[in-house]
Amino acid sequence: MIATGGIGVFDSGIGGLTVFKALRRALPASERLIYLGDTARVPYGTKSDETVVRYALEGAAFLGRHGIKALVVACNTMSAVAVPALTRAHPFPIVGVIGPGAEVACHVTRSRVIGVIGTAATIKSQAYTRAIACHLPDARVTGRACPLFVPLAEEGWVDNDVARLVAREYLGDLRGGGLDTLVLGCTHYPLLKQVIGEAVGDGVTLVDSAEATAAVVRDRLRERGLLAPEGGGTAGRGADAGPPGDGDHFFVTDSSERFREVGSRFLGAPVARLELIDIAE
């Protein structure tokens, strides 16, 4: 039986659009995505676990009222601290980005020395370290909070001297020591891939959780018989498919103007059907 509900994609703001894009590529075109960006309260990554859990429950309840059949937690911080609370609160499957990202890192590494970069909250939670230990108990994991990467990405300074210097400051000392894999544990970081790669040096594979998460979502839906029909699916949209589909909907909690502008940069396409909502209503 195919459920008729859409798939909720929940992020603290704009960054989750990288996950949205990966989902759009991985899922049949007939699958409907409902994106919620809590732009009125972004960022989550500098806030306490209690506050992040509260915001996560409020956002998931809003998406639940829209009859979603699955929830993708696109925000690393929320995935790191709120997935257990969300799973207790809702009957639909919930997929965060930490597990899929960690699994890919474990497949990729040869040296078993893995770096993880993210917000202060994500790194403090040690969620990646625990998830990696499930697959590779003897891996050595170094976490590093990089709070300036998010504002740099939002400013569009992703490839200038400032970005390069910040990346060197945060990551320069990870060079050597056998590190061969670095998890980009925040949805904004793929935009800074270039300078991050330069800072850690050649031979380090950067892992972006977005693709891995999209694949897990597809498999999970298929297992449960929840995936929309493949007919006229991804193949028909070409390998570069990623822009919003016809049935997709975007909700934000702060004025849509900035989301529309910055969002189209993330998405590489205009953001259609965008609606301002009060999450508490």
Place this chain on the structure above:
Amino acid sequence: MIATGGIGVFDSGIGGLTVFKALRRALPASERLIYLGDTARVPYGTKSDETVVRYALEGAAFLGRHGIKALVVACNTMSAVAVPALTRAHPFPIVGVIGPGAEVACHVTRSRVIGVIGTAATIKSQAYTRAIACHLPDARVTGRACPLFVPLAEEGWVDNDVARLVAREYLGDLRGGGLDTLVLGCTHYPLLKQVIGEAVGDGVTLVDSAEATAAVVRDRLRERGLLAPEGGGTAGRGADAGPPGDGDHFFVTDSSERFREVGSRFLGAPVARLELIDIAE
């Protein structure tokens, strides 16, 4: 008649502590300050006017329920967009930081070429430009949004190569052209005074609204007969007085841990009597 209520000091987060400190220096020791930092929803400066006004009204209502006799809006963004709405909603005097800062800039400038730096929302509002025009209609005002300064200050990177490069990137082209005065239109920016000064060059006076605002608050309270008795007042606390007084109280909307840590850096003293609240209650 002396009112018994305290003075509310409202900021989006931690930065308003620079205004708190200036008030503590300018006011009698017996004056009680009640600080509210909306740390669960910080920052305001990247958000829309509608959202900032809504948050401002909620925070002021909370402080109003604590029986304050006056409200100091320590946040530049809130001062720029929400003071009219706050004034309509409350009977007590409300003082923002824009007017006092603009007035000082007009006193200081000789060339009548004034720069203003602040968050995206503050600069977009043109509130400083309008306030300066009231005093110096022929002044030439250049506004510049500097979104990375806040995360830099919160990261504690105020005097390193990154801070210097960011300041040069934002402000380098303000050199020359006759600019002799620069308003630091965000409470975080005084922490970056050194690198901002280097970027704009010698001979440019940096105006910090905190001191000017504190003086206006003192005068306004005195005019209305609302100032606490001077006996054992500021003089007794020495010129460096600034740490919290015995009756002061701090409220935050996100967990107090980070506020306590970063706040003591802003305040140069431990943050006592700190309480976590839900602003909507």
